Amino acid sequence: MGENAGKISESTRTAYPIFPWKQVRGLRNRIAHDYTGIDFEMVFDIVSRHIPPLKIAIEKILKEGLANGFFDKSECNAAQNSIFYRHIDFKRFI
Template sequence: MLPSIKNDLMYLLNILECIEKIILYSADCTDSEDFYEKNEQMNFNATLNLLTNIGENTGKISEELKQIYSDVEWSLIKGFRNRVVHDYINIDTFMVFDIITNDIKMLRGTIMNIVGVELDKGIFDIEEYEVAMKSFYYRHIKFD
């Protein structure tokens, strides 16, 4: 798919789905050690994969959208993806839990706002959005 702001909706929805799963996987954890050990580290490892996916989708978002929403730390999100992928063994569990507890919900709100604004402006295809709302793939997103 060619980079275009009109194609960014799916990338943003993919990010939202990843965020909702991260929130689900960490829901009853009180600290980083608890989260790291949950389900024999399965939730932690799944979350690292989801954070990687968020970074991948961020890298696919058009420069046009990134410039419009320049207050979002797109490069930091992509940079964290690179860190997870290239230095997986040295990922700090405290840092990951801090991102989950302090940044993920804020990013969710920001992405939801971007989607809403771009739908209202007619940049994103409302029919594509409505199909996504009914999709099993995006079942964790709260389309409110």
């Protein structure tokens, strides 16, 4: 999630300002680059309490974006057919 948050277009970030794009990316960078300074209890708290609502928000963004032609449906279809995204229930937002 953190890696892809950095790849989101400025127009998408602007369209969904309530989503914490910067914080998601920042946590990813902190975990990826500061192995000795990670507060594991904080990370557990984030994963336990904050990821579930973020997942719902991402599904909403994808659903709206696909419905309004903001996102490319062919990319979504390619992801749906990829072995790397089998854990995602695409029916929730397509």
